[in-house]
Amino acid sequence: MWAESLKPDLLVPLMILEQPLLFYRDQYGVAAALDDMCPHRLAPLSLGRLLPNGNLQCGYHGLEFDSSGQCVRNPHGSGRIPRACAVHRYTLVERHRLLWIWPGDETPDPGAIPDFSFLDEDSGYDVGPRDTIRMDSNYRNIIDNLMDLSHASFLHPDLLGNEETIQARIDIKQEGNSVQVRRDMNDVRPPLLRDLLFKQDGARVNMWNSIRWDAPSALLNDVGTYAPEADPAQFAGQLGCHILTPQTADTTLYFTAAAKQGPLASRSADGEVDFKARIAELRRTAFKDQDDPMIRAQQINIRLHPGVRPVLFEIDAAPVRCQRILNALIEEEQKRVSSRISEEP
Ligand code: FES
Ligand SMILES: [Fe+2]
Structure with a gap:
């Protein structure tokens, strides 16, 4: 995905390899990719909202997740958060004005990103x-x-x-x-x-x-x-x-x-x-x-x-x-x- 298309405050759902994923930028502007599925009732998190503290709030029952995918707030009852209440976060690297994702099981290696430096801001290419x-x-x-x-x-x-x-x-x-x-x-x-x-x-x-x-x-x-x-x-x-x-x-x-x-x-x-x-x-x-x-x-x-x-x-x-x-x-x-x-x- 082009890095410029991931604007702050946007939740961008995108199907990749038959998996619904969610892309957004956290409060520091760092791009994140999570499974687009709340662990509670499997609602798409892309139907939720991004809170001012950078957390993602599920639009169905309001569970909140940080950008690592961990659930950090349960607004209901005792507020208990089971350990399994987390969303998978994918490694995402912003380079050459593109976002590169590792969807497989391999250890992510940003060194493996091919050279597309002509796309860089300071490449001298128009x-x-x-x-x-x-x-x-x-x-x-x-x-x-x-x-x-x-x-x-x-x-x-x-x-x-x-x-x-x-x-x-x-x-x-x-x-x-x-x-x-x-x-x-x-x-x-x-x-x-x-x-x-x-x-x-x-x-x-x-x-x-x-x-x-x-x-x-x-x-x-x-x-x-x-x-x-x-x-x-x-x-x-x-x-x-x-x-x-x-x-x-x-x-x-x-x-x-x-x-x-x-x-x-x-x-x-x-x-x-x-x-x-x-x-x-x-x-x-x-x-x-x-x-x-x-x-x-x-x-x-x-x-x-x-x-x-x-x-x-x-x-x-x-x-x-x-x-x-x-x-x-x-x-x-x-x-x-x-x-x-x-x-x-
Ligand atoms: S489905 Fe997300 S909080 Fe219930
Ligand atoms: Fe062609």
Whole structure:
């Protein structure tokens, strides 16, 4: 979630991994995430209120909880508070103007947060609108989509790709649980978004499109455009974050923002604010209006035919690596959980 969307005094209910969670800021402004469920009668705490002392009051019978999730006041009868009267609090870290949560059983490691420092306030990058898109697709299918950008020529024709950008040199790097894939396309007619970010003259260009995936679902896109025969360092491009938070098996929150990069980054005669808004709108069109319906329809077929294995090509090499890493991580987690359950008395 974007940190800026969690304003003081707000109770923000959000489904993550099929679990209803509640986000808010305590009296010191520190972001907190709790299960959105009162231990008394399981009412959602998001229907309660935030008190001036930072405690959360259940809207049903008034139990109060501090930001650790512990019940600290029972206004009824003797006021007794059973030890079990607590709500689970999740580790939440505010970094790169995003909130990062650890929903699983692993020890939270803020050092594992991937580098999205271009989003920082003091990064020197002029970041466009921070957008949140509700995708009606499973996050793993969105990862496949983003890690195989060959689809741009067909699914985003003239906007992000065209028939001249189909052929590309593909380079893949893998380091631990991170995969990076880069496509280089030389002497091609620029798609609209590239032309807007570069010279806005429609002249032929060389361009790269690189995307880094960090498990489980954070992606950084780095694109650049330069004149054929020119020094590639004289480029204009964009950095974009694509951070996917699974809500349910069929829905994902997609947090995305972009910033221009490169010495030749264009400026707009109509003003930067309008220009950034236009770029953001074009990106949203691509992701929500073009990618999402295709992935959603593809997902229905995948569900209907669970035994059918996809026929894969060179373009699938990077997404396949990501899915293998995810499978291994999920398997490890399931083993940990089942061994813990079997150890329980
Ligand atoms: S359900 Fe929360 S106090 Fe009763
Ligand atoms: Fe796409």
